[in-house]
Amino acid sequence: MESVGERLLSLIMSSMMELIDAVWYLKRDIVSSGFDAALERLAQEVPMTIHAYPSGTQCWTWKVPEQWDCQAAYLETLDGKKIIDAADHPLHVVSYSLPYDGVVSRDELLPHIYTHPRRPTAIPFVFKYYDRTWGMCCTQAVKESLTEPAYRVVIRTTFTPGKLKVGEVVIPGQSEESFMLVAHLCHPAMVNDDLSGVVVGLDVARELLAQAAAGHQLYYTYRLLILPETIGSVAYLSHHEDLIPKMAGGLFLEMVGNNSAHALQGSYQTQSQVDRCFNACIKALDPDGYAGDFRTIIDNDERQFNAPGVRVPMLSLSRVEPYGSPTRPYPEYHSSDDSPAIIDEDRLSATRDLVLRMLEAWEQNQYVVNHFKGEIFCAAYGIWIDYRVNPEGHRLLFRVMDACDGEHTVADIAAELKASYFVVWEIVSLLESKGLVSYSRTPHSTSPRRSQ
Ligand SMILES: [Zn+2]
Structure with a gap:
């Protein structure tokens, strides 16, 4: 059998x-040959299992849709002059548009022509997965040029029984408890939403695999899922119910290539260990970054993981602009302007490094068990955090020591003290190096039991 390194x-x-x-x-529509081609290309980069769910498969209350492909879509004048043509850009046709072939009056046509509400010069991304109709998309100027009484519409699309695909990369750890990384690969001819999250997730997986190959034993098992949004998560979860109780937490990665600070959205379970851990990390890793509660920054597949009956605490990391910004979530959102031109490798690398640092903190996060009683006589142990180098650490030293009782994790202590995870970790590590505390994956209270 091949080793991880050989693979x-x-x-x-x-x-x-x-x-x-x-x-x-x-053309990466949710179930489409373009989506499959993209997933196969990514599978050349990392050992990946591809799960396939046939059209019509029941996934809890959802059903896998048919495969949709577009062979041709154009709008032309009655004398044959093409006005809109999907051969020029995949976004010119509504995703999952019904086929249509016929002459329509201008009044009949206009409700089927979509433009971008904020970017008149871009082609919008419009999808009608469950609302069966036909449609085309164009710039505002093209729509305004439609002044003739009638036009010919040709939309050749097919709905066929296909397979919804989910790519899974597993990095085994010591424990079967899993941490889920998720990003969506659907959305034709767009990049930040959410190919950016996919490539960052893939690079994080490559780094974790390289660490494992180099002999660094991870505690948690990591699973990266690359899927079509919403239905992809529901399909995977409903077919892996046995894994759900072992999912300790997760992070949805999306819109991480545009030029904004990081935004961390909490899970439904605001006090979960992963919420506490990542919340205590974000400011230290991106001083301009910000955090918000569940469903207050951007909604996506983390909803399926946080939902009733699943309840995996899954946070979301993006570079979404905060509420109040007129260009929220980012200026080029759901348009033909969401191209490689708005992304760069440095920003993607910065997000990858931030995720790796958060996962390192997550791996470290354990209960801190005291081997001392009473307040530590610090001078005897030479415990000293120089306030000139680390003023926050100096101030926090005694507050942290108070909480080392086998009932608090590092993340609990950081959350309680509203302190950076890394500062608390530094203090706890100092105590550990002196033999004053040790770590435990489960609570281990050292407080005496007394009757009420
Ligand atoms: Zn989107």
Whole structure:
């Protein structure tokens, strides 16, 4: 059997931008041949299992849709002059548009023509997955040029029994408890939403695999899922119910390539260990970053993981602009302007490094068990945090020591003290190096039991 290292050697190692360039323009509608082609290209980069769910498969209250492909879509004048043509850009046709072939009056046509509400010069991304109709998309100027009494519409699309695909990369840890990383690969010819999250997730997975190959034993098992949004998560979860109780937490990655600070959205379970841990990390890792509660920054597949009957605490990391910004979530959102031009490798790398640092904190996060009683006689142990180098650490030293009782994790202590995870970790590590505390994956109270 091949070792992880041997398997890694047989893989292609493209940069995140090279991967984006290779797949971004594919017609990656939720169940489509373009989506499958993109997933197959990514599977050349990392050992990946591809799960397939046939059209019509029941997934809890949802059903896998049919495969949709577009062979041609155009709008022309009655004398044959093409006005809109999906051959020029995949977004010119509504995703999951019904086929149509016929002459329509201008009044009949206009409700089927979509423009972008904020970007008149861009083609909008419009999808009608469950609302069966036909439609085309164009710039505001093209729509305004439609002054003739009638036009000919040709939309050749097919709805066929296909398979919804979910790519899964597993990095085994010591424990079967899993941490889920999720990003969506659907959305034709767009990049930030959410190919950016896919390539960052893939690069994080590659780094974790490289660490494992180098002999660094991870505690948690990591699972990266690359899927079509919403239905992809529901399909995977409903077919892996046995894994759900072992999912300790997760992070949804989306819109991480645009030029804004990081935004961390909490899970439904605001006091979960992963919420506490990541919340205590974000400001230290991106001083301009911000955090918000569940469903207050951007909604996506983390909803399926947080939902009733599942209840995996899944946070979301993006670079979404805060409420109040007129260009929220980002200026080029759901338009033909969401192209590789608005992304760069440095920002993707910064997000990848931030995620890796948060996962490192997550791996470290354990209950801190005291081997001392009473307040520590610090001078005897030479415990000293220089206030000139680390003023926050100096001030926090005694507050942290108070909480080392086997009932608090590092993240609990950081949350309680509203302190940076890394500062608390530094203090706890100092205590551990002196033999004053040790770590436990489960609570281990050292308080005496007394009757009320
Ligand atoms: Zn989207």
